[in-house]
Amino acid sequence: MTQNLAQPVASISQADRRKCAELVDSAMRHRASEAEIAVVERQLGRYPRGMVAVGARCVCGTPLAVITRPLVDGKIPFPTTCYLTSPEAVKAMSHLEAEGRMNDFTEQLAQDEELQASYQRAHAMYLELRHDLARTLGDSEEHIAGTTAGGMPVRVKCLHALSAQSLVMGAGVNPVGDAALEQVRDVFNPSVCRCAIRLGEE
Secondary structure, three states, X not given: OOOOOOOOOOOOOHHXXXXXXXXXXHHHHOOOOHHHHHHHHHXXXXXXXXXXXXXXXXXXXXXXXXXXXOEEOOOEEOOOOEEEOOHHXXXXXXXXXXXXXXXXXXXXXXXXXXXXXXXXXXXXXXXXHHHHHHHHHOOOOOOOOOOOOOOOOOOOOOHHHHHHHHHHHOOOOOHHXXXXXXXXXXXXXXXXXXOOOOOOOO
């Protein structure tokens, strides 16, 4: 019998709690510069409101994913704390989604209790990361309490969000994000620069 994916999320370990706190501390010590915000604006085609820091970089230093505050402009709840910005990564994840990989991953979740447990942990760590960030910045989480991104912890509905968590929090946190990144290594790999838009270039 498979685990109920909608059950309450268990408390995370002290090690996971420390990891989240360290990520937030690093983000606050290395806030996004004007140059970083400018390159992310070029990547997205819009100003990245609420951007706190670069969460993951290409080997060339260009942002791949950013950390966004829980309350944008002081009034707009924003649950997607880890946000994918690299056009190459976005395109690669869009192709996976078009191929039906989200359904494949969701089916795997329904059948694999170990995968379910890992996905629940990823959900819990996402909540912890955002809670630490909200507490540090003084942002309310009232309207996004318990909500993370990408369909966690019940299903898979956005590989962009899940791969962003993997990039920001590192391999071994989100099993679906990790798997998605592995499947696109031929076209997107943080250790191989394929950036059309680069930090420091006009």
